[in-house]
Amino acid sequence: MIEIKNVYKYFNSLKVLKGVSTEIKEGEKVVIIGPSGSGKSTLLRCMNLLEEPTYGEVWLDGKLITPPDPYLHREVIEASKTFVKMVGEALQEDPAKSEEEIFEEVYRTIRENDLLKRHEGGAYRAALKAIAKDNYVDINLARRQMGMVFQNVNLFNNMNVLNNLIAAPVGLKLKTREEATEMAMKLLTRIGLADKVEEYPQKLSGGQRQRIAIIRALCMEPRYMLFDEPTSALDPEMVGEVLQLMKELADDGMTMVIVTHEMGFAREVATRVIFMDEGVIAEEGTPDEIFHHPKNERLKDFLSKVL
Amino acid sequence: MAAWDSFYRQLITLEGYKNVLQGLLNTAYIAVFGLLIGMMIGCLLATTKILPQKKWYVKVLSRFTDGYVALFRGTPMVVQLLIIHFVLFPALGIHISSVVEAIIAFGLNSGAYVSEIMRGGILSVDKGQTEAGRALGFGYGKTMLKIVLPQAIKNVIPTLGNEFITLLKETSVVSFIAVVDITKAFQNIANSTYEYIVPYIVLALCYLVIVLIVTGLIKLVERRLRAGDRN
Numbered sequence A: 001m002i003e004i005k006n007v008y009k010y011f012n013s014l015k016v017l018k019g020v021s022t023e024i025k026e027g028e029k030v031v032i033i034g035p036s037g038s039g040k041s042t043l044l045r046c047m048n049l050l051e052e053p054t055y056g057e058v059w060l061d062g063k064l065i066t067p068p069d070p071y072l073h074r075e076v077i078e079a080s081k082t083f084v085k086m087v088g089e090a091l092q093e094d095p096a097k098s099e100e101e102i103f104e105e106v107y108r109t110i111r112e113n114d115l116l117k118r119h120e121g122g123a124y125r126a127a128l129k130a131i132a133k134d135n136y137v138d139i140n141l142a143r144r145q146m147g148m149v150f151q152n153v154n155l156f157n158n159m160n161v162l163n164n165l166i167a168a169p170v171g172l173k174l175k176t177r178e179e180a181t182e183m184a185m186k187l188l189t190r191i192g193l194a195d196k197v198e199e200y201p202q203k204l205s206g207g208q209r210q211r212i213a214i215i216r217a218l219c220m221e222p223r224y225m226l227f228d229e230p231t232s233a234l235d236p237e238m239v240g241e242v243l244q245l246m247k248e249l250a251d252d253g254m255t256m257v258i259v260t261h262e263m264g265f266a267r268e269v270a271t272r273v274i275f276m277d278e279g280v281i282a283e284e285g286t287p288d289e290i291f292h293h294p295k296n297e298r299l300k301d302f303l304s305k306v307l
Numbered sequence B: 001m002a003a004w005d006s007f008y009r010q011l012i013t014l015e016g017y018k019n020v021l022q023g024l025l026n027t028a029y030i031a032v033f034g035l036l037i038g039m040m041i042g043c044l045l046a047t048t049k050i051l052p053q054k055k056w057y058v059k060v061l062s063r064f065t066d067g068y069v070a071l072f073r074g075t076p077m078v079v080q081l082l083i084i085h086f087v088l089f090p091a092l093g094i095h096i097s098s099v100v101e102a103i104i105a106f107g108l109n110s111g112a113y114v115s116e117i118m119r120g121g122i123l124s125v126d127k128g129q130t131e132a133g134r135a136l137g138f139g140y141g142k143t144m145l146k147i148v149l150p151q152a153i154k155n156v157i158p159t160l161g162n163e164f165i166t167l168l169k170e171t172s173v174v175s176f177i178a179v180v181d182i183t184k185a186f187q188n189i190a191n192s193t194y195e196y197i198v199p200y201i202v203l204a205l206c207y208l209v210i211v212l213i214v215t216g217l218i219k220l221v222e223r224r225l226r227a228g229d230r231n
Helices: A040-047 A074-078 A081-093 A099-113 A122-134 A139-144 A161-171 A177-190 A206-218 A236-251 A263-269 A287-292 A297-306 B002-013 B016-050 B056-074 B077-092 B098-124 B127-135 B140-177 B182-193 B197-228
Strands: A002-011 A014-024 A029-033 A055-060 A146-149 A224-228 A255-259 A272-277 A280-285
Touching: A002 A040, A014 A040, A014 A055, A014 A280, A029 A040, A029 A263, A040 A224, A040 A255, A074 A099, A074 A122, A081 A099, A139 A146, A139 B127, A146 A206, A146 B127, A161 A177, A161 A206, A161 B140, A177 A206, A206 A224, A206 A236, A236 A255, A236 A263, A255 A263, A263 A287, A272 A287, A272 A297, A280 A287, A280 A297, B002 B016, B002 B182, B002 B197, B016 B056, B016 B098, B016 B140, B016 B182, B056 B098, B077 B098, B077 B140, B098 B140, B127 B140, B140 B182, B140 B197, B182 B197
Parallel strands: A029 A255, A029 A272, A146 A224, A224 A255
Antiparallel strands: A002 A014, A002 A055, A272 A280
């Protein structure tokens, strides 16, 4: 399961994500749609930390892959100097209130108003460190679990098709060269490109390249696949073959998160559709709910333009 | 033909060719080892600029690189050579042969240029290549070594070749610190015969031939590396 907890992403003054929370459960096929600039791709890239969230946390299978966000952990806030000071003040002001009430109130005030400062004392630092340590996972190990397919394909230009496919499993010592080659050939045969094994990416068509990029990710045997507008940069006649492969993957039971503008594909494959607008999840639901009974005005407007 | 005869006499009969060959060798030494040292320094300096500028020591190193590049690009090669030979090394109590001094000076100087070349080469590789590497689970270092650098090196070969040619020709100033390079050798011939036309034209031709050979070699390397590219 991939958990996104209250993720914000700022690029300097540009606020791309403004508090996104969602979960990707095993077996789900989640399609993220939305107007350009709504933060779809950024959200996807936050899942495998190609973008580091400014605030918020991302959890993969119960392990924290971002640094812990103090605002998401009550025990961290409670260890902060600010909290202690504010509780002290509140107690003096209104001794009648129960301690629990005050704690709750101060906690909420700090969390909602972003009151933590740079230095909040040793106890605070220790609390943060404890969370990071308990849930630590090497990001490079976490990324092996999440295959990623890019809009501009990004096959390695300095390697032929076979080396593209086996580079990661062999380079990371997960498989021997023979095992990796066998698996690569099996996948290449499946997509009908076994004869291209010695070619360099520059000599392939866009659709062939993207399909090879997909099986390159599969060669790592990931548990999740992230697709970042995989067909947006392709010639129209090549879109079909890539979507077909993705559909086959979905039918095989792969957990997938897909950012796309292909509404037909979303309707057919998705188990859940997320509509993003201006950095937040504006609406989410089953394809039927989203495409046939949209509630959000922006979503209705968006659908009227793309359908 | 009197000019030619006196040149021939000086070169062959009076065994001036020994001097010329020694000069040629020195020129080659200084250019080749200068570039090798330059490439090592250049790669190290470029690394400091390419690393994510987050840690304080990376920032310090990156500032150092800025200063280094400014210093060595901002002063003439001859001046650097003179300072190393007459000021720096005597002050440090280092006594080594002038050829080695020249190699060090050219290496240091070339490092500044190579660092910028390498940095440009690495930046010229599409960011998507790095992202794809990282997304597959490669760490930063492995992504650089296996994916980015091979492509960057291919991109910088022409510019690096250019740097080598410039370096090669610039070695003609080493006579300032009493190294006999090919220029000095021909200068000696000219000075002892008082005939200038033939020695200097032959000298020019020597440089031209060397540069043409080097150009050919660079093209060969480039073609090898580009084997995988479009057509």
